[in-house]
Amino acid sequence: MADSRMLDAIVPLVEQLGSAYLRTPIRESMTTCRVCLTASPGQEMCDPCQRQYFTFGDRLADQTAFVIYARAAHQTGRIMYGYKESAPVEEHVRMVQLLFASALLGHRDCPARLAGVEVTHWCVVPSLKGRAGPHPVESAVWPFLSQSLSKITLQVQTTQEPRRVRVDRFASDVELGAGAHVLVLDDTWTTGGHAQSAALSVRAAGAGVISVLVLARWLDPNWDATKHLIEKRLNKTPPDLRVCPWTGGACPD
Amino acid sequence: MVSMTRDEHASLVALLQTRPGGLTWRAITDWVLEAGSAADVWSQATSGTLFETTEESAALSNARSDLDAWEADGIRFLSVLDADFPKRVRAIHEAPPFLTARGSVRPDEYAVSVVGSRAATAEGLGIARGICLALAEKNVTVIAGLALGIDTAAHTAALEAGGRTIAVIGTGIRQYYPPANRGLQDEIAQRGLVLSQFLPDAPPHRHSFLMRNAIMSGLGHATVIAEAGEKSGARAQARMAVGHGRPVILTDLVASRTQWGRDLVGKPRVYVASSVSEVLDALEKTERPESAADQLLRELSHS
Secondary structure: OOOOHHHHHHHHHHHHOOOOOOOOOOOOOEEEEOOOOOOOOOOOOOOOHHHHHHHHHOOOOOOEEEEEEEEEOOOOHHHHHHHHOOOOOOHHHHHHHHHHHHOOOOOOOOOHHHHOOOOOEEEEOOOOOOOOOHHHHHHHHHHHHHOOOOOEEEEEEEOOOOOOOOOOOOOEEEOOOOOOEEEEEEEEEOOOHHHHHHHHHHHOOOOOOEOOOOEEEEEOOOOOOHHHHHHHHHOOOOOOOOOOOOOOEEEEE | OOHHHHHHHHHHHHHHHOOOOHHOOOHHHHHHHOOOHHHHHHHHHOOOOOOOOHHHHHHHHHHHHHHHHHHHHEEEEEOOOOOOOOHHHHHOOOOOOOEEEEOOOOOOOOOEEEOOOOOHHHHHHHHHHHHHHHHHHHOOOHHHOOOOOHHHHHHHHHHOOOOEEEEEEOOOOOOOOHHHHHHHHHHHHHHHHEEEEEOOOOOOOOHHHHHHHHHHHHHHHHHEEEEEEOOOOHHHHHHHHHHHHOOOEEHHHHHHHOHHHHHHHHOOOOEEEEOOHHHHHHHHOOOOHHHHHHHHHHHHOOO
């Protein structure tokens, strides 16, 4: 269920500042992938997600949510880099925080309702680039996460094949019980390699339910199907910033 | 610190002049922004390529002597990573790898673009002039593109009122285009600021004026379109400003007499103004969502 009081406060400001360029994801069977929401005409899942499921099955994330689409040569793409540069761009930090706030506060209970299990833990997907200082995703999300949730820290175990989903990519610092529902947070999803590797490590630690919330699904218009989705759908519909990032429509009851 | 900046600038210029691996300026800019250092990118981009060490150092020493010559000519070179690089220009996806400047650089100033057609009517010129006199009065810096018509009227009015104006030009900073505005460009360099995103000797090019419009949209807190036809650079700037999430203020001339102007009305952050005071009112409104958002984010933290 949406917290409409929160959305009433946040959404009008996001609309003012960004609805001219922001695009909200489409979750539509046989149009977009049900895992990662990239274009997937005629298929429930895109090819990379299908391959990941073939290999890792139910150990991957149980449910995924995306707040916006982003792409290169577009303001959304610039924001996803600019907010975490060594001197962060102030207006990009503001937008990233607003979007995380809308998902984490406006749709706080949605992952639990969808799974039937309360969220108990959260973690961010570590950077493979060994950046110094606080993790930019963590800085952006922590103000909006309930302090009753426990934080899990994932350690990078290997940086080989950086885009691939690997069980040995990260390791959790704690063991979890089967009742644990972990919210995994990241800023961008390109192939899912990072977020799904994080899901595997949290599963290995014992988590029963894994929900992945990613701010932006990165689109590559060099793919015809993606280009088509951008031109025929995204460029023609104004963003709906109240749409539930977990369902792509109304919030779960 | 000074020599570190020098190394950074030389590496950036060398990257742009040699484009190792066929990298575009866009790709180089993105890489430099992500790495946070042009010198790091230079060493990564040239390691393991066909570049011989001697060629590498020749490229760097060429870049250094260019930078020296520009500096001797009174041109300031600002890398996109420099603290003095205008923050709002760094925010847009067309952020250039560098800007060259003549005049005084104020990286965080409140400025508004006032742009429009070269083929302006007396009415349009009068409107642009009125707006810029009022902006100068309020100590708002006027940005324009040094083109004939509306741009020239905007710069001139700002200067006349003793205000500050910035010319973002579509050529290298050693060039004068259009030639008729040579004197104006020099005066703005003395009393305000001339900015260019091109290498200092770059001639005018068909695409360079559109690239310049993107910088103006980024630099300004808002874009005011004083008068424009169906097909003009000002129209392109309006579209870009919307794409950057920047406010656009159309005069009623534009909002009523062009199809694209009518189509923009009602879009987020697009305002229509039929008088100078309405332009000023719209500018005041444009700042509210940012401060309201910052306030809300503070309140929402661990609510």
